[in-house]
Structure formats: structure tokens, C-alpha cells
Amino acid sequence: MTRDAESRDELPDWAGAKEFYQKYDPKEIIGRGVSSTVRRCIHRETGRQYAVKIIEVTPERMSPEQLQEVRLSTAKEMEILHQVSQHPFIITLIDSYESSTFIFLVFDLMKRGELFDYLTEKVTLSEKETRCIMRSLLEAVSYLHDNNIVHRDLKPENILMDDCLNIKLSDFGFSCVLTPPEKLRELCGTPGYLAPEILKCSMDETHPGYGKEVDLWACGVIMFTLLAGSPPFWHRRQMLMLRMIMDGRYHFSSPEWDDRSDTVKDLISHLLQVSPERRFTAEQTLQHPFFQSHQRDRGSTVTPYHRFRIAALTALACVRILLGWRRARPVTRELLIRDPYGVKGIRRLIDACAFRIYGHWVKKGERQNRAALFQNQPKALLWTIGDDEDHDGEL
Ligand code: ADP
Ligand code: MG
DSSP states (O other), rough: OOHHHHHHHHSGGGGHHHHHHHHHEEEEEEEEOOSSEEEEEEEEETTTTTOOOOOOOTTTSOOOOHHHHHHHHHHHHHHHHHHHHTTTOOOOOOEEOOOEEEEEOOOOOOOOHHHHHHHHHHOOOOOHHHHHHHHHHHHHHHHHHHEEEEEEOOOOOEEOTTTTEEEOOOOTTTTOOHHHHHHHBBSSSGGGGGGGGHHHHHHTTTSOBBBBBHHHHHHHHHHHHHHHHSSSSOOSHHHHHHHHHHHHHOOOOOOTTTTSSSSHHHHHHHHHSTTTTTSSSSSHHSSSSSHHHHHSSSSSSOOOHHHHHHHHHHHHHHHHHHHHHHHHHOOOOOHHHGGGGGGGHHHHHHHHHHHHHHHHHHTSSSSHHHHTTTTTTTGGOOOOOOOGGGOOOOG
């Protein structure tokens, strides 16, 4: 032990950190947040693996106000986590320790990491996989909302995956308890996922404020992104992107959306609804045909109606296959030269190669943006959160 550590050892407020280190063996960094570092760690007694979020609260590095804010927001995060951690699709807080300089939050380890990285690897997801992920996410959101909790930072970076690709919602740093008819006014979240009412509220003092509907907007953005491979609202000039969000201006553009069902597009349009009153709730979303026609556990009783439905769907599928086959164009050299991006297989290949060369999308505070790739201007890759339109020509 170093002399510094020894001297801190004598302080009573070093006890929390000592207890953590006695119980766990911290290993490599597996993630970083704004004021935290996440490491894999091993429980010394059982050898079990966990993830520990280490939040720095060092007086030398922060003003007393900042320090107070981090401590308060972490205490709030812990309180909410204790309340909701038992849900199967929400991260479990196992342990917590506090010292004068660090707070340690021990969670179950999600070995496959962020949905963000999984999507980057796969480029786009199928409707089937999207359904599976979104159903778990919506069940978690529905549970939070039933308990009057708003998450406020739903995005693929905060959705973690285990070995079997099951998801759990994490990062409750912006979450808060909201008892109706209470409303929120604070501008917080991640730009591309902000609901229009959050932006409007920050610009208009007379705005009535926003509520839990903001989480459903973010679910719409996530769902669109999983299927299209790029977000619905993006512009390298941040002001224009915010304008697009406030107007609810997005498109199911070709060719990304050509093969997607009308059912999934209908659901997304109910989530990306500018008016929070008209936007689907988590419960309504789970009741939509996109989820209802593919129940997780199918009932064993097949009624005559079900039999008729299966026969009708089979006939419809046969007609679709036949029409698709008749409409299929041969992939010729001319077609590849004229419109390579229009051929599905080639499109996936181009996207996959582009991501490998350029890196991926924007991560908060980092200089990457997957959406920028679609603008075909390398300079746009330098766009970061906080740049405003005045910097446009200089990037
Ligand atoms: P912040 O609030 O600072 O964003 P997060 O709680 O989101 O912190 O953690 C930051 C990153 O650390 C996550 O995006 C993820 O990559 C990784 N991470 C967090 N918790 C876990 C976990 N339980 N298992 C695996 N990785 C994790
Ligand atoms: Mg996070």
C-alpha cells in the first residue's frame, strides 16, 4: 500500500473504498461516462464477475457546487435503482460503497456491452430482432412509468446486452420520480433523442412542461435507428437537427425502408408523434399489432379463427414471394455501376466497410457520427455536441 493510501486509510471516510477493495478485485475499463469509469471486477470470495461504476468526487478536481451536484445526482440514481432493480429488464444494483473521493456502484456484468456497439457491428437489425429488443425495453419503460419514474436518457448506449443478447436498461443518472400532474422543465438528455416538448419547454417560459411521454419518443428514435441503421433526426448543423425534431420531420426513405413492413412504420409514426398527448404510451405500444401478432409465449389453444388466420397469412406470404420473384431484377454489372447502394446485399457490405474504416456513430463527447457517413462529407465527421451552426463552414 502506498503512503498516500496509508494516510487515507486512517481517515474514517476512506472506509467505504477499503471495503470495496477488500471485497472486489477491479479489472479493465469496460465503459466510460461523463463523470464515471466502469470496470469489470471480480468478487474475491465467489470469483463471480460484476461491473463497477466508479464515480469521482474529488474536491481538488471539482468546485464545491459541482461536487454537491454529483453527490446528489448519484444518491438519486441509487435510490431509483434500489426501487426498480428487481425488474428482469433493468440492470441490478448489487452493492454500493462511498468514500471521500469515490462512489462505487456494483452491477451485474452485461458481457456483450452496449446495444450501440451491437448495432454498429450488425449495421441494421431485422424486424424480428428489433421486436425482441423493443419488447423488453418497453416492458422496462412501462414498469418505470407505472412507478412514476421517467428515465430521460433512453438510447442504445444505455441498453446493455448479456451473452445471450438479452437486454437490460441501465444508466439512471437523469431519471426522476414524477407524480402526475407534476411536470418537468429541465433540459437534459442526449440531443438526437430529445422529445420536441423538452426543446420547446426550454425555449418558452409559458410552456406547461413535459412528462413521461419523452421516454416513448426516445423509444421511437431507437426503433427507427435499429431498423434503418441511422437515426431519424440528424443534421450536422445542430440547430437544424433540433428544428427537425420540433417539427417531427423524418422520412422512411428508400432504400433502407423498402423492405420494412407497414406495421412497423405505423408503430414508429405513433411514437414519433410531436404532440405528447397523441403519442402512444408504453402499454399502447406493446398492444400494437407489431408486438401482438408475435406473442412471446404462444397459447396452446388454436381456435378456428386462428386456423383461418394462419391459412390466410400463408396464402398472402405465397403471393408475396411469387410477386417478389417475378419482380426480381438480375444483379448485372451495369446495375452495380449505376446504383450499387440500391442492391440490398451490396448496401450492407458498403455500410459495414464504411463503419470499419470511419469508426462508428457519435458517442457523447466523442468525435464520431455514423449518421454523418450518409452525408458523404468527411468533414461532417468532426461535428460534436455543442457545435452550433456558426461553425458550419469551418468544420
Ligand atoms: P454514465 O451515466 O456516466 O453514462 P453509464 O452507467 O451509462 O454511465 O456507464 C457508462 C458505460 O459503461 C455504458 O455505456 C456501458 O458501456 C458500460 N457499462 C455500464 N454498466 C455496465 C454493466 N453493468 N455491464 C457492462 N458494461 C457496463
Ligand atoms: Mg450512459
